[in-house]
Amino acid sequence: HCGSCHTPRGLGYQERGYDESSQAFLSGGLNDNWFASNLRADPGSGLARITAEDLAAFMKTGHGAGIAAYGSMVETIEDSLQYLTDDDLRAIAVYLKTLPATGAADGVFDPALAQPGRLKTRAPDVPPAQGAAVYAGFCAQCHRHDGKGVPQVFPALAGNPSVIGEDTTSLIRLLVEGGNGPATIHGPPRQAMPSFAERLTDVQIAQVLTYVRASWGNDARPITTNDVASLRSTLHK
Ligand code: HEC
Numbered sequence: 001h002c003g004s005c006h007t008p009r010g011l012g013y014q015e016r017g018y019d020e021s022s023q024a025f026l027s028g029g030l031n032d033n034w035f036a037s038n039l040r041a042d043p044g045s046g047l048a049r050i051t052a053e054d055l056a057a058f059m060k061t062g063h064g065a066g067i068a069a070y071g072s073m074v075e076t077i078e079d080s081l082q083y084l085t086d087d088d089l090r091a092i093a094v095y096l097k098t099l100p101a102t103g104a105a106d107g108v109f110d111p112a113l114a115q116p117g118r119l120k121t122r123a124p125d126v127p128p129a130q131g132a133a134v135y136a137g138f139c140a141q142c143h144r145h146d147g148k149g150v151p152q153v154f155p156a157l158a159g160n161p162s163v164i165g166e167d168t169t170s171l172i173r174l175l176v177e178g179g180n181g182p183a184t185i186h187g188p189p190r191q192a193m194p195s196f197a198e199r200l201t202d203v204q205i206a207q208v209l210t211y212v213r214a215s216w217g218n219d220a221r222p223i224t225t226n227d228v229a230s231l232r233s234t235l236h237k
């Protein structure tokens with residue numbers, strides 16, 4: 001079930017791995033313009049920093065470890081995962097935590113990088129000041145100036161694995177379209193993320209996402225204006 005979104009597809013649209021014998025299994029997949037993140041033990045964009053308890057809570061309520069579900073993961077939780085028993089959720093979480101890292105090249109999170117003067121390895125080409133100004137004006141009211149969000153309400157962006165992944169499709173799409181966060185029987189009420197399609201230019205969307213991916217200890221490659229423009233033309237938005 002999870003692999004239909006989270007495992008990358010091959011040329012014939014087949015899933016490139018159906019169990020743990022394959023390195024590609026659950027290493028992240030793109031479907032219908034949502035990127036379903038890497039569920040293996042990679043330290044940056046994988047689940048290395050998320051405990052089995054937080055994973056089980058995420059599947060049941062859409063919130064866990066300061067992260068909130070978005071995109072096609074919201075329906076997956078609302079329509080199906082929230083109804084699993086606690087034992088089943090725990091079993092899935094414990095199983096996911098046994099999958100080894102793929103060693104994929106992607107972003108990293110290291111709180112030490114947030115200290116002034118520390119050089120980032122994937123430093124953005126865009127002057128961070130411009131992205132910082134957009135962030136302060138349009139994002140910090142919910143995600144906070146320190147990127148830590150508000151637990152159970154607004155997701156943290158600092159150290160959030162899906163924010164520092166190599167595939168940035170979901171990030172750009174969420175900013176362009178906005179989204180509804182999860183609402184479940186046992187979780188907190190639904191919150192909305194506004195759409196920025198009318199309020200920010202492609203340049204500003206690239207700048208703010210580049211800033212988010214290079215702040216508070218996050219260190220992932222920059223997003224270009226071209227990345228934003230090409231996804232928007234695919235989405236017709
Ligand atoms: C319909 C597609 C779809 C299916 C099926 C699906 N997911 Fe997801 N999942 C996504 C997308 C897209 C994301 C990225 C957005 C987010 O982080 O919520 C995601 C994110 C996640 C995350 C958060 C990862 C992170 O780094 O933030 C976890 C954990 C997760 N999925 C677990 C599962 C498990 C376990 C299953 C199977 C029981 C599953 N998903 C099935 C689409 C799907």
Ligand code: HEC
Binds near residue numbers: 068070140156182
């Ligand atoms: C009014 C509050 C609000 C504002 C303003 C806002 N967001 Fe969000 N954001 C949310 C909510 C709620 C979610 C949860 C997911 C969803 O929409 O499904 C979210 C999710 C996200 C995520 C995915 C992280 C995750 O794990 O869910 C990213 C990345 C993000 N926002 C970036 C931004 C950026 C960049 C801005 C400014 C341009 C911004 N947000 C402005 C409320 C907000």
